[in-house]
Amino acid sequence: xxxxxxxxxxxxxxxxxxxYMSNGCAVNLLHTEKTEHEETCEFRPYCCPCPGASxxxxxxxxxxxxxxxxxxxxxxxxxxxxxxxxATDINLPGAVDWVMMxxxxxxxxxxxxxxxxxxxxxxxxxxxxxxxxxxxxxxSFIYKLELNxxxxxxxxxxxxxxxxxxxxxxISSSDCxxxxxxxxxxxxxxxxxxxxxxxxxx
Amino acid sequence: xxxxxxxxxxxxxxxxxxxYMSNGCAVNLLHTEKTEHEETCEFRPYCCPCPGASxxxxxxxxxxxxxxxxxxxxxxxxxxxxxxxxATDINLPGAVDWVMMxxxxxxxxxxxxxxxxxxxxxxxxxxxxxxxxxxxxxxSFIYKLELNxxxxxxxxxxxxxxxxxxxxxxISSSDCxxxxxxxxxxxxxxxxxxxxxxxxxx
Ligand SMILES: [Zn+2]
Ligand SMILES: [Zn+2]
Ligand SMILES: [Zn+2]
Ligand SMILES: [Zn+2]
Numbered sequence: 001x002x003x004x005x006x007x008x009x010x011x012x013x014x015x016x017x018x019x020y021m022s023n024g025c026a027v028n029l030l031h032t033e034k035t036e037h038e039e040t041c042e043f044r045p046y047c048c049p050c051p052g053a054s055x056x057x058x059x060x061x062x063x064x065x066x067x068x069x070x071x072x073x074x075x076x077x078x079x080x081x082x083x084x085x086x087a088t089d090i091n092l093p094g095a096v097d098w099v100m101m102x103x104x105x106x107x108x109x110x111x112x113x114x115x116x117x118x119x120x121x122x123x124x125x126x127x128x129x130x131x132x133x134x135x136x137x138x139x140s141f142i143y144k145l146e147l148n149x150x151x152x153x154x155x156x157x158x159x160x161x162x163x164x165x166x167x168x169x170x171i172s173s174s175d176c177x178x179x180x181x182x183x184x185x186x187x188x189x190x191x192x193x194x195x196x197x198x199x200x201x202x
Numbered sequence: 203x204x205x206x207x208x209x210x211x212x213x214x215x216x217x218x219x220x221x222y223m224s225n226g227c228a229v230n231l232l233h234t235e236k237t238e239h240e241e242t243c244e245f246r247p248y249c250c251p252c253p254g255a256s257x258x259x260x261x262x263x264x265x266x267x268x269x270x271x272x273x274x275x276x277x278x279x280x281x282x283x284x285x286x287x288x289a290t291d292i293n294l295p296g297a298v299d300w301v302m303m304x305x306x307x308x309x310x311x312x313x314x315x316x317x318x319x320x321x322x323x324x325x326x327x328x329x330x331x332x333x334x335x336x337x338x339x340x341x342s343f344i345y346k347l348e349l350n351x352x353x354x355x356x357x358x359x360x361x362x363x364x365x366x367x368x369x370x371x372x373i374s375s376s377d378c379x380x381x382x383x384x385x386x387x388x389x390x391x392x393x394x395x396x397x398x399x400x401x402x403x404x
Contacts (some may be wrong), residue, residue, distance in 0.1 A: 120320070120321055151360060152358075152361075153359040154379075155358075156354075157354065157356075157357075159353045159354075175385075175388060177356075178381070179376075179380070180376055180380065182375050182376035183377075186375075
């Protein structure tokens, strides 16, 4: 009995290295803490932040921008804290993603507008901003998305997602700017929808 | 032939009184203009502005507030340009309407939050403000509805509806603040949702 207690004490204090040790993580953890840490470990490889699952690239944070510039050349980048994200042909049928980059405060943000077709046939739009950076870095920013129309305005303000978390979980829980085709039509002109995007530090 | 032409000319210039003449409308109209005028005629009786079709009351604009005070006593009124519309138990199943009155600038506004159940089972919320007043009076105001949560804010700004038009057509075309249960959950506390309402003159 005395012996078993001693064994248990040893087991409880054994520390394991994070599975991303080889990527640079120096954290040692109790067995019970390991899974939770590894899910949010800053050394976990970053996936390609482009929406849709087509690109399977993974790498470190500092390789993300070079990857985007080499393999996703068609993405436009605008400079400044306050820009207009113009989504063209929003009435195109089916699921569509519009993507652009915004560069300000020395960081790069990816703006995503996603149109989904629901089972009952109606369409839903989701707009969101993610930082090419860590979750901690993302917490120093606020983004604002604004649709402006005739005597009408719809605004969403939130913390950008880190690309480490990605946008899909936020989109599926509606934690972003959500609107339907009626609202898109209220604010669009000639099938194009302009979304004012403002990034600020908080 | 000459005779027919003369007849047509007569028919084209005959003026008819508006069908709400007995309510005070002094307008005379060509047959071709009559329907359009009567739909928006300020002397057309006002219906009860409470959402849902349960109350069949109709009357003139200056009778609307007395009607509400006598027959819809349970509706709370708050004074001021900037108030909180607290909708309790937003998770109650089925279609529900929350209603309150806001009194400012010498006018009365009715705030409506409506929950609808869609065919595929998901629920949608619609929030909107209507003025107890004419369409022309409504055009001098802007209302703002704001949901505030942890590092998140959703805002809708628009011209109030006149109760002469009612809120149902705006709700069915999503020309109001629209959000789903996920978003309601993001902003609610203990099943209650506070909507900041600000009325301003423009
Ligand atoms: Zn780690
Ligand atoms: Zn990629
Ligand atoms: Zn008339
Ligand atoms: Zn009534």
